[in-house]
Amino acid sequence: MGIYEILFWLLTIMAISSALGVILSRNPISSVLFLIVTFFSISGHYILLNAQFLAVVNVIVYAGAIMVLFLFVIMLMNLNADVEPQKGRLLQLAGVIAGGILFLVVLAALKSATVLPLEKASSDIGLIKNLGRTLFTQFVLPFEVSSVLFLSAMIGAIVIGKKEDTNTIPLKGK
Amino acid sequence: MSQLVYLVPLFPLIGFLINGIGWRRIPKSLGGVIGSLAVFASFCVSLGIFFEVKSDSFHGPVLVQLFEFIHSGKLFIPFSFQVDSLSSLFLLIITGVGFLIHVYSTAYMHEDEGMVKYFAFLNLFVFSMLLLVLGGNYLVMFIGWEGVGLCSYLLIGFWFKNRDYTNAAKKAFIMNRIGDLGFLVGMLLILFNYGTLSYQEFFGKLQGTQAAGISSDTYNWIAICLFIGATGKSAQIPLYTWLPDAMAGPTPVSALIHAATMVTAGIYMIARSHVLYTMAPMTLHIVAIIGLATALFAATIAIKQYDIKKVLAYSTVSQLGFMFLALGVGAYTTAVFHVMTHAFFKALLFLGSGSVIHAMGGEQDIRKMGGLGKKLRTTQITFLIGCLAISGIPGLSGFFSKDEILAAAYAHDPVLYYLAVVAAMMTAFYMFRLYFLTFTGGFRGTEDQAHHLHESPTAMTIPLIVLAILSVIGGYVGLPGVISEHHALGSFLSSSVTNISEHHLEASTEWMLMSVSVTVSVIMIIFAYSVNKKPDFKPATGFAKVLENKWYVDELYDAVIVRPIQNLSAFMERFAERKGIDGLVNGVGRSVRWGSDRIRMLQTGQVGFYIFVMVLGMIALFAVGFFWVKL
Amino acid sequence: MPVQYYIFLSMALFCIGIMGTLIRRNAIIIFMCIELMLNAVNLLMVAFSKMYADSSAQVFVFFNMVVAAAEVSVGLAIIVMMYRKVHSVDINILNRLKH
Numbered sequence: 001m002g003i004y005e006i007l008f009w010l011l012t013i014m015a016i017s018s019a020l021g022v023i024l025s026r027n028p029i030s031s032v033l034f035l036i037v038t039f040f041s042i043s044g045h046y047i048l049l050n051a052q053f054l055a056v057v058n059v060i061v062y063a064g065a066i067m068v069l070f071l072f073v074i075m076l077m078n079l080n081a082d083v084e085p086q087k088g089r090l091l092q093l094a095g096v097i098a099g100g101i102l103f104l105v106v107l108a109a110l111k112s113a114t115v116l117p118l119e120k121a122s123s124d125i126g127l128i129k130n131l132g133r134t135l136f137t138q139f140v141l142p143f144e145v146s147s148v149l150f151l152s153a154m155i156g157a158i159v160i161g162k163k164e165d166t167n168t169i170p171l172k173g174k
Numbered sequence: 175m176s177q178l179v180y181l182v183p184l185f186p187l188i189g190f191l192i193n194g195i196g197w198r199r200i201p202k203s204l205g206g207v208i209g210s211l212a213v214f215a216s217f218c219v220s221l222g223i224f225f226e227v228k229s230d231s232f233h234g235p236v237l238v239q240l241f242e243f244i245h246s247g248k249l250f251i252p253f254s255f256q257v258d259s260l261s262s263l264f265l266l267i268i269t270g271v272g273f274l275i276h277v278y279s280t281a282y283m284h285e286d287e288g289m290v291k292y293f294a295f296l297n298l299f300v301f302s303m304l305l306l307v308l309g310g311n312y313l314v315m316f317i318g319w320e321g322v323g324l325c326s327y328l329l330i331g332f333w334f335k336n337r338d339y340t341n342a343a344k345k346a347f348i349m350n351r352i353g354d355l356g357f358l359v360g361m362l363l364i365l366f367n368y369g370t371l372s373y374q375e376f377f378g379k380l381q382g383t384q385a386a387g388i389s390s391d392t393y394n395w396i397a398i399c400l401f402i403g404a405t406g407k408s409a410q411i412p413l414y415t416w417l418p419d420a421m422a423g424p425t426p427v428s429a430l431i432h433a434a435t436m437v438t439a440g441i442y443m444i445a446r447s448h449v450l451y452t453m454a455p456m457t458l459h460i461v462a463i464i465g466l467a468t469a470l471f472a473a474t475i476a477i478k479q480y481d482i483k484k485v486l487a488y489s490t491v492s493q494l495g496f497m498f499l500a501l502g503v504g505a506y507t508t509a510v511f512h513v514m515t516h517a518f519f520k521a522l523l524f525l526g527s528g529s530v531i532h533a534m535g536g537e538q539d540i541r542k543m544g545g546l547g548k549k550l551r552t553t554q555i556t557f558l559i560g561c562l563a564i565s566g567i568p569g570l571s572g573f574f575s576k577d578e579i580l581a582a583a584y585a586h587d588p589v590l591y592y593l594a595v596v597a598a599m600m601t602a603f604y605m606f607r608l609y610f611l612t613f614t615g616g617f618r619g620t621e622d623q624a625h626h627l628h629e630s631p632t633a634m635t636i637p638l639i640v641l642a643i644l645s646v647i648g649g650y651v652g653l654p655g656v657i658s659e660h661h662a663l664g665s666f667l668s669s670s671v672t673n674i675s676e677h678h679l680e681a682s683t684e685w686m687l688m689s690v691s692v693t694v695s696v697i698m699i700i701f702a703y704s705v706n707k708k709p710d711f712k713p714a715t716g717f718a719k720v721l722e723n724k725w726y727v728d729e730l731y732d733a734v735i736v737r738p739i740q741n742l743s744a745f746m747e748r749f750a751e752r753k754g755i756d757g758l759v760n761g762v763g764r765s766v767r768w769g770s771d772r773i774r775m776l777q778t779g780q781v782g783f784y785i786f787v788m789v790l791g792m793i794a795l796f797a798v799g800f801f802w803v804k805l
Numbered sequence: 806m807p808v809q810y811y812i813f814l815s816m817a818l819f820c821i822g823i824m825g826t827l828i829r830r831n832a833i834i835i836f837m838c839i840e841l842m843l844n845a846v847n848l849l850m851v852a853f854s855k856m857y858a859d860s861s862a863q864v865f866v867f868f869n870m871v872v873a874a875a876e877v878s879v880g881l882a883i884i885v886m887m888y889r890k891v892h893s894v895d896i897n898i899l900n901r902l903k904h
Contacts, residue, residue: 012814019818019841023825028834035837038818042844045814051851051863058847061870066840066877073881074833077888086830091782095827098786102793103820107813109800115808116856125860134860135867146871153875157882163889779900785826785835 008048015041028079032070039063051126179223179238179255182265183304185215186297193294205290206280209297213276216304217269220262227262228666234258235374235670237310244313251371254310260670263510264307264442267517271434272300274637278525279426281633282532286424292332296430299325303435307442311372312361315443319357319407322436323350329431330423342419349416353406360399367392377449397450397457404440409491410468410498415728417491421483425528428483433490433520438513441497448506448671462502462586466593469495471725473600477607478721480711481538482527485608489564490520492601496579499594505582506671507664511652512579514663515571518648519563522641526557529630529638530612534623540611541711542623547613549627552635554613556642561609563645565602565695568688571649577688578652584687595691602695606702615707811852818845832884832894836877843873 018041021034039062046055124130135143189212193205200208226232235258243253255261276296283289302321309315324347331343365371368379380393404410409417420432431437444451444461451458469492476488493516500509531538533550547554563572576598584591617624629635651662664672720726776787822845825838847866854862887899 008810012810015814016817016821019821022841023821023828023834023838028831031834031837035841038841039844042848045811045848046851049811049851049855051854051866054847054851054863054866057867057870058844061874062840062844066874069877069881070833070837073885076885077833077894079831079833079894092828095786096824098789098793098827099820099824102789102796102823103816105793105796105800106816109796110809110812110816117807125854125858126863131860131863131867135864138861139864139868142868146868149871149875153878157878160879160882160886781832781896781899782827782830782835789823789827 004048007044011041011044011048014038015045028074029071032067032074035070036063036067039067049126050124053126053128053131177236177238178219179257179308180240181219182216182223182269183301183308185212185219186301186304188212189297190294190301193290193297197288197290197294200290202284202289203280205293206276206283209293210273210276210280212297213269213273213300216300217266217273220265220269223257224262224266227257227259237374239310248369249365251311251313253314254372255308255314256310256373257308258670259667260442260445260510261307263514263667265304267514268300268303268307268435271517271521271641272296272430274640275426275430275434275521275525278429278528278634278637279424281631282426282528283424288332292329292424295325295328295332296427299329299431299436303439306439310374311370312364312376313371315446316354316357316361319403319439320354322431322439323347323354323407326350326420326431326436329427330420332423332427336422339422342416342422346416346420349413350406353403353413356399356402356406358403360396360403363392363396363399367396373446377447380449380453393450393454394457397447397454398460400443400447400450401440401457401461404443404498405464408437408440408494408498410440410464410495411471414468414472414491415724415731418484418487418724421481421487425483425524425531428487429521429524429528432487433524434517437490437494438497438517441494441501441509441513444498444501445506445510445671451501452504458502458504460502462499462583462590465495465498465500465502466590466597467495468492469499469597470593470600471495473597473604474721475724476604477600478718479604480541482530482540482543482608482612483524483538485540485604486520486523486527489523489601489605492597493520493564496576496594496597499590500579500582503582503586503590505579507667508575508578508582508652510667510671511663512575515563515575515645515648518641519560519570519572519645522556522638522645523560523564525634525638525641526553526560529553529634530557532630532634533627534619535626537619537623540608542619543612543617544615544619545613545617546627550613550629552629552638556638557613558609559642559645561605564605565699566598566691567695568692569646571645571647573692574649574652577691580691581684581687584683591687595694598691599694599698602698603702606699607706610703610706808852808856811849815845815849815852818842818848830895830897832887832896832899833881835896836880836884840873840877843869 015038018034018037022031022038025031025034039058043055043058043063046052046058189209192208193200197205235256237254237256239252239254241253242250244251276293279292279296283292286292299322302318302325304318306315306318306322309318327343327347330346331340333339361371364376368376370376370379406413417432417437421428423431451461472488472491472495476485476492479485479488493512497509497512497516500506500512529550530543530546530553533546533553534543537543559570563570566573566576580591580594580598583594651666652664653661723729819842822838822842825841826835829835829838847869850862850866850869854860854866884894888894891898893899
């Protein structure tokens with residue numbers, strides 16, 4: 001087995017086990033940490049697939065910003081394993097079975113799909129230069145629109161999260 | 175002139191519209207004038223048409239098409255009028271007698287609040303009747319047929335505040351409708367087998383394809399179905415019970431509709447379709463038998479009736495039976511002749527009875543009358559003329575037409591003749607019983623009524639006199655073969671309808687038949703006189719009681735037909751309607767409610783549950799998308 | 806590595822994410838499992854991008870991350886606000902959708 005395959009299997013095992021850790025751990029903070037590990041392993045897969053830019057962006061945005069946000073919220077609510085609610089056994093079983101069935105169905109469907117082989121030493125489409133060229137020529141409109149999306153998300157988050165002000169002075173004079 | 179034939183029904187239609195729309199505002203006498211003038215105008219146009227048809231320059235039936243009525247694919251039925259001798263004769267009868275009755279009504283209905291409405295209905299009736307006789311195809315005739323049924327209903331139930339009268343109107347209409355179903359089926363059979371309803375085309379096809387393909391069964395079925403319609407409209411067995419009850423309407427209505435015109439629609443229809451009926455001898459046989467049976471049956475009932483109008487009603491049914499007997503033995507022209515004379519003397523008798531009722535202040539029971547001749551001279555004389563005419567006394571119109579019928583019956587089958595003579599005997603008896611009880615002897619009413627007795631106003635007596643004159647001279651257009659070679663009416667009508675003369679009677683036989691019928695009539699008149707000299711009205715027992723109660727036919731119909739239908743509808747209401755249809759409709763609502771109650775459970779508000787359902791849906795979509803749908 | 810391996814991996818992560826949303830009762834953990842699902846899809850898109858040597862799939866991944874980020878910020882704001890009202894993030898208690 002070449003280095004490539006060893007790395008692949010390593011990263012795969014890491015990803016799946018940490019994903020299982022996310023859903024199975026009782027402490028929410030442990031779940032967050034497991035999820036961060038999952039993101040790192042996925043970024044590793046990106047590098048293996050010659051998508052260097054995305055690997056770095058994944059780490060920065062997801063593991064760096066989003067997970068930190070989650071941690072903030074969990075800390076804010078002071079959640080820990082004691083107060084963590086649990087669903088009933090039957091419902092959990094139903095959930096697991098549903099997920100399992102979905103897995104099997106998709107697998108069976110895609111088993112006989114026609115695919116092209118992946119080349120190992122392949123193109124450099126994942127390089128920042130090439131990706132940037134595609135982004136700013138072919139997809140420039142979605143790119144600009146996504147900035148508007150961010151703006152609206154920001155405004156929305158602020159408006160929703162604002163505390164109600166109970167001490168407002170009435171506008172009319174006394 | 176015949177091109178202007180559309181004017182004939184147009185005038186009464188306009189009269190109906192004016193009187194009908196403005197009946198609250200138009201003063202009573204003006205309404206009467208409008209109605210009478212409308213019919214008079216029609217009468218004048220009909221006279222013009224009659225003379226044109228009579229003249230030698232008239233060739234064959236003239237079809238005047240007004241507009242295309244139904245045109246759908248291969249089916250083409252125009253709204254057309256047919257002017258020929260038969261229709262022009264009926265036009266004269268309808269408009270002439272109708273006009274006299276309109277004039278009579280202006281005086282008779284003078285105190286009634288709805289007098290203008292009454293004239294509107296009368297005009298509408300005349301319009302429908304004219305459509306009936308003028309129609310060039312069975313459909314236009316049917317329009318008129320239904321129209322006169324409707325007007326009969328409207329006029330019988332004219333005093334609508336009385337429940338009995340409205341029930342009588344309903345009865346008339348419903349029995350008419352039963353007959354109309356037969357007529358409609360007959361029309362559909364004609365349309366199905368021959369593709370046309372127009373008289374000329376239909377009869378042309380009948381005569382042309384006599385031996386081609388269509389079996390004689392078809393002719394018989396068509397003829398029978400049309401005849402069922404005639405039994406309903408012309409009050410024959412079994413659909414006759416509405417006519418005596420229809421006397422609930424005002425007397426001029428009884429005179430016009432139930433004596434002179436509407437009830438003769440059946441006769442007209444069969445006379446018009448004589449080509450068809452000649453080819454269906456079995457049906458003719460049925461027609462004759464039913465006609466004869468009705469004549470006898472109704473006469474027996476009339477013997478024991480005490481309401482002056484009921485006697486006349488049963489007399490009408492009986493005389494219609496005679497006319498159908500004439501049709502049944504193939505004597506079509508004779509039947510039309512009797513229609514004409516019957517119109518004269520029956521209208522006269524009804525109007526006379528109206529005069530009597532008017533004088534008696536509304537009393538109709540002859541047991542309370544008597545000796546009216548002293549105060550009601552004109553009425554008495556004209557009534558006597560009418561009774562003589564209907565009894566077949568020589569010299570008056572009834573003699574000629576009735577004798578022609580009897581002669582034709584004898585020529586066909588002597589048994590029919592003997593039974594018809596029995597009916598004629600009873601006719602003479604009950605008519606003169608009526609006359610003697612009403613106009614002679616001592617007065618049996620109350621003091622108040624005695625003071626009220628007076629002769630009717632001129633507007634009522636003039637039509638009586640005119641009709642009396644017509645009853646006398648009207649018969650001379652149809653002199654029998656032994657007296658004169660020339661039968662004016664027969665030759666006039668021969669362009670559209672002729673008698674089937676299968677057996678020709680010898681002159682001596684004819685004289686013998688005539689004398690026999692005259693003799694028995696005179697005997698019955700004397701018998702009536704002697705029986706009613708000292709009238710004694712004890713309650714009837716035994717057979718007399720059966721006659722007085724009309725052979726319990728109404729009760730029979732009630733038990734056999736009306737009750738079961740009412741029970742059936744009550745049953746259907748309880749089961750089919752409430753449990754079945756209501757249950758079904760309410761059940762749909764209830765099941766929707768139940769379903770929504772169950773589906774509501776899905777909306778738990780639990781996000782986890784929603785996600786679960788989403789996942790299940792995803793699985794299903796994947797499975798279907800990948801394994802079932804061909805990608 | 807044949808691309809089927811990447812398909813299996815991605816599907817496994819996706820289904821684990823689904824099981825997570827169904828099993829847990831904590832709203833925040835459910836949110837995190839949704840992020841996990843998004844990432845699984847991203848992985849798959851990148852693998853296909855290598856297969857077809859087309860960079861538009863990587864652009865799609867880029868935008869996917871954009872959307873995920875915006876969604877997280879708004880979603881967490883909502884959860885925080887609900888927490889202020891009800892003082893719990895148990896989804897059995899957050900059932901205002903029922904009305």
